[in-house]
Amino acid sequence: APTNEDNVCRGVFRLPLCVDTASHLDDFQRLLIIRAAHPEYFPDAVCQWVKQHSRDLDLQNCCLSIESMAVLDQNIFGILVIEPSTTSKISYSGTILSHKAKQTITSTAKEKNIPLLLVSIKNDNEEELETAVNDTMNQNGWLIIQNLHLASKAMLKNLFKILKYAAKMQASQKEERQYCVWLTSEHGASIPKDFLAHLKKVSWHFLLMMNKDRKKLSLNDWIYIDHLPQLLLSAITSAMDQINEETCSRVKKMPTTIQRLYFGICVLYGVLKTQWIFPKTGLNHLMDMSPVQLHQVH
Incomplete structure (x- = not known):
């Protein structure tokens, strides 16, 4: 051994x-x-x-920068950043970041000299939200609206109208559009589908990856929760165990490239099975892959 x-x-x-x-x-x-x-x-x-x-x-070269991401189409009202839940009591395996999207967005705006405003969702502060949106639009800057998951249905409906009007007004201006609204929310928020359709959805992991100041993160930005690779391993091993002997025999007769792809599918399956510990980015549910699907996918 x-x-x-x-x-x-x-x-x-x-x-x-x-x-x-x-x-x-x-x-x-x-x-x-x-x-x-x-x-x-x-x-x-x-x-x-x-x-x-x-x-x-090497993901840095294939992903948009934060400032490039902020250049929105006319029918997109803002960017929805899905953050990890702050109230979850579930114990996972691994080390995750508690780094907030606000830190990355703020540092990027400062670096690019972009005016930035910040407002949080609270009870009955719709006037404050509308004022912040209008001020940001007039300054052609960025606005962070935090805790969208705390908004009531009525507030979400009004916010949708406010952002829709602001996007329309910005599109009519001749100057280059720099205006962008960043909305942060924990996963699982009940955001109406018509609202979601006008938002570009990203995960806080993406913003962290694009953050050039990752070396400046403090220990407070990390949460230690056991050992993530073991969780990934169990999912990969589970996928391989579900492959029957007949399928394995057929795969062994195939070219090396096919064998690697087949094993890669098991690794991908393992990665997907561990995604439940991460914030969902646009997908409401992750469907389980059955043994039959694993057998057919080769």
Whole structure:
């Protein structure tokens, strides 16, 4: 069996000594052999594999910057930022950020010299909201409306009308549109569908990723809750266990690329199964994938 000193090799555990380690095997092939020969080491190997390939992802170059995101189409009234719940008592596995979207938006506005106003949803403060929207529109700046999930149905209806009118007025102005309303809400808010249709929806994870000042985050921006890779691992292993022997036999006869795609589907399934711990971004529910779907997807 592999020792602690021999465990790490190219991001995953070394193969057992009974296997020719000089052969040209990649990390994916090593994972398959470890699962078959030494399943007791497979959990840690998968965790390392996921970590390794997550670090290789270069998302900065394929995602819009925050200021680019704020350039909205005429029929879009603002950007809805889904934040994690502050009242949830559920215990998860892993480390997550409590970093608020407000911090990233504020720092970006300051960097770009964009006028910024801030208002929170409270009881009977619709006049304050309307004034803030009008002031932001006149200044051609940004407005953050916090805690949208606390708004009543009547307030949401009025806010919809206010933002609709403001967007129409801004579109009629000749100057370049810089005006943008950012609305923050915890997931699960009962926002009317017609309102949602006019909002660009993003997750707080995206804003954090685009934040150039991530190194300045303090320890207060982090919440430690056990060990996330183990949760991801259990979901991936569950997906692989649901694949029947007949399907595995067929996959083994296919080209290496197909085998990798098939295993990748199991990894994707594991990632999706862990999404329930994250704020939902536009999707109300995440459908479970059945064993039949896993068998058919190859």
